[in-house]
Amino acid sequence: MRVAATLLAAAVVLTGCASDPLAEQYTEGSNKGYIAGDGTVTEIAESERGESISFAGTTETGDELSSADFDGDVLVVNFWYAACAPCRAEAPALQELSAEYDGKGAQFVGVNVYDQADTAISFNETYDITYPSIMDVADGAVKLAFTGTVPPKAVPTTLVLDKDGRVAARILGQLKDASILDTLIRDAIAE
Known part of the structure; x- marks a missing residue:
């Protein structure tokens, strides 16, 4: 029995x-080396957002970076690594939006969950990425900082944080169209 x-x-x-x-x-x-999301977009109403997310780490160039460096701006956080095919596919759109919003109320930061710094730098050179990435492979501290609210379950995952550092939206998987992220960023800036 x-x-x-x-x-x-x-x-x-x-x-x-x-x-x-x-x-x-x-x-x-x-x-294939990764678990792909399905491109699902989740928006979180302003009244339902949790606490602001605090994180810190070292970038691929050895600079220290923290959530406090982005205070008052909308922040797009992209979890990625170089061998991830969807990460490579969405890189040009992320860079284009990063350049478009430079100095206009939104900033971008990557969170590399797998690679060493030299691999991330090579990726940046290949795809002309100009925004920094925190190297999170050693301890996963940045990924862990987000698990209490909207965990990045797949790579890539892109999060939009509002001006107060709270998760306002999540794209689970490859960004299919830059206009989707563009709209999420514009909405967060307008709040």
Whole structure:
């Protein structure tokens, strides 16, 4: 009887995991090296946003960077790494928007979750990325800072923080169209 109950409980748990698309990608064994999001955009109403997110780290060039460096601006935070195909595909759009909003109320920062600094620098040179990235592979402290509110479950994940440093929107997976992120940024600046 105990064995049957244990097997039934295991089947229920495994069935619950099978309905999760991210879990399915992980267990399918495709060896693509990442779990891709589906491009879902989640906006969080101003009245429902949690506390501001505080984070700090060292960039690919060795500079110290923290959330306080962006106080008063909308901040776009992109979780990425160089071997991630969707990260490479969205890089030009992120750079274009970063340049467009430079000095206009929004800033960008990457959070590299896998690479060493030299790989990130090479990626930046290849895709003409001018905004900094925090190297988060050693301790995952930046990714951990976001887990209490809107965790970045897949790479890439792009978050828009409002002027108070609270998560206002999340794009889970590759940015499919720059106009989506552009709208999220404009809305956050207008608040």
